Amino acid sequence: MFMLATALAIVRLRNLFASAMLTGIYSLLAASLFVVMDAVDVAFTEAAVGAGISMVLFLGTLALVKGKDRASRPKDVLPLIVAIATGAVLLYGTLDMPSYGDPNAPIHHHVADLYLDEGGSETGVPNIVTVVLASYRGYDTLGETTVVFTAAIAVMLLLGRARRRPRKNGKKIDAIDPEAPV
Amino acid sequence: MEFWTEIGLPAFALPGLLNYWVAIILMMIGFYTVMAHENLIKKVIGLNIFQAAVFVLYISMAKVDGGTAPILGDDIEVYSNPLPHVLILTAIVVGIATTALGLALIVRIRDAYGTIEEEEIRAAEQEAGT
Missing domain, CATH: 1.20.120.1200 (NADH-ubiquinone/plastoquinone oxidoreductase chain 6, subunit NuoJ)
Incomplete structure (x- = not known):
């Protein structure tokens, strides 16, 4: 709320x-x-x-x-209509979902039980979230690290050396200047 | 629900889907912000609102009545579902990466155009094109 x-x-x-x-x-x-x-x-x-x-x-x-x-104020109502329509469709979608906290919901009876039952003994770590994150889904976490690494490189490229070059005020210039020393 | 009786209010059942509805309304607020606002930083903020709403939706699904956090203990029988927690942990980190990238782009856009209002950028673009 x-x-x-x-x-x-x-x-x-x-x-x-x-x-x-x-x-x-x-x-x-x-x-x-x-x-x-x-x-x-x-x-x-x-x-x-x-x-x-x-x-x-x-x-x-x-x-x-x-x-x-x-x-001052968004002029057109189109975004509002789109948002409300999407929201209505999503709300309609929730009507089929199991209610909050329901222990019989299908989500709790697929692989989650396996992780909870075997995870601790198979890896020796009591925190199941850590078990799944680092052990069972280790490759996902590796991919996630790659994403963060790529984003960090991109941010460094965007805000690094190139930004400090003097530029014509207010005029658009190409982000990559071919004559610029690398 | 126990909470209501504990603080002396008559017990009444919250609709079972309330959490999902709140999450969806939050999502739409974020979505609207992304679409309707001209300011680029405001758009990124809208994206963040949307993201957090999706997180709330997933974590709501993971909750089991009477369960505890999925950390193994000796005398605990019921745990919440750990899988959505794992997914959302990954999503939070990826989310911050996209936010950082978006904000870096905004800084560069501001360098190039001198503004972060979408309308003004478009105008500058047209001026340069003709």
Whole structure:
């Protein structure tokens, strides 16, 4: 509920700095919600990454960009209609889902039981989330690391040397200048 | 539900799908922000809202009534489903990677065009094209 209020406030606010701050609060609320729903590992990560690192990134960008959301009010109603229509379809989709906390839901009776029963003895780690993440689905985690690595390289390329070159003010220039020394 | 009776309110059942509905409404708020706002940073914030809403949806599915966190203990019988937790852990990290990349692109766009409003960028682009 608090998350709803925060999200709405973020959308309405013009001040980008306040929006970024509220994004942090939103992530923190999400993290506490995860604790309530027994997902402690996810809550840790969300609090550290969502509320921490992404806040730092947003504030860093704001310091570089110094913007204000100037558009007074979104003009056309098309986005609103699309959003409401998509939401309605998704809500209709939830009607077929098992209710919250139902122990008989199909999701709990496929491989989850296997992981819970055998995971501890097979790997010797009591935390099943860690077991699945690092052992059974180790390749996924490797792929995830690759994604983060690629993103880090891309950010470094975008914000690295090239950015410090002097450029014509306000005019568009090509991102890659062929004459620039490599 | 025990929570309501503990604090003295009459027991009433929250609809079983409420969590999913909240997640979907949050998702649509994020979606709307991405579509309707001109400001690029606001768009990335909308993307973040959307992401977190998807996380909430998945973690809601993982919850089992009376279960605890999936960390093995001696006298615990019921655990929440660990699989969605694993998926969402991965998703959070990938999400921060995309956010970082998006924000870096915004910084470069601002360098090139002097603005981060979509409309103004389009105008500058047209000016350069003619």
